[in-house]
Amino acid sequence: MNPVFKNPLCCTLDARQMAIGFAALSHPARIEILRHLSTSSSCCCSDVVGRLDLAQSTVSQHLKILVEAGLVRYAADGKRSRYAVNGEALTVLAGAVSELVETCCPAGDH
Numbered sequence: 203m204n205p206v207f208k209n210p211l212c213c214t215l216d217a218r219q220m221a222i223g224f225a226a227l228s229h230p231a232r233i234e235i236l237r238h239l240s241t242s243s244s245c246c247c248s249d250v251v252g253r254l255d256l257a258q259s260t261v262s263q264h265l266k267i268l269v270e271a272g273l274v275r276y277a278a279d280g281k282r283s284r285y286a287v288n289g290e291a292l293t294v295l296a297g298a299v300s301e302l303v304e305t306c307c308p309a310g311d312h
Contacts, residue, residue, distance in 0.1 A: 215298040223295040226271035231256060232264050236287055239274065244286040246279075 215223070227233060231254060238253045239245060247265060251258045265285055268274035272291050277284045 215294060220295070220298050220302070222271050223273065223291075223298075226267055226273050227295075229264065229267075231260070232268055235261070235264055235268065236273070236292075239285055239287045244275075244277070244284040246282045246284055250285075 227236075234254055235250055238250055242249075247258060247261055250265070251261050254261060256264075265274060265276075269276045269285070273288055273295070275286045275288050277286075
């Protein structure tokens with residue numbers, strides 16, 4: 203599956219793309235994973251497992267969902283996999299949310 207946010211700076215998100223981003227962020231563990239990843243330039247799955255009270259297989263599955271959505275970048279590093287936040291993708295998703303709020307709740311309505 204191609205990440206939704208593979209080239210986030212050159213696209214406007216449609217409803218499907220926004221929903222994929224929201225779904226990727228819909229689990230508390232994935233939000234905590236993003237927070238942990240944001241503390242370094244990249245880290246491996248075992249670094250995340252050490253921070254969260256979750257099994258390695260569970261963390262791997264959550265990372266897979268974040269990577270498939272394009273919110274996290276993946277790179278092979280020898281026998282390990284390195285993960286990093288895709289800040290551009292999160293910025294685009296945040297902008298889409300802001301635009302949605304402005305559209306649904308015109309100034310003065312919120």
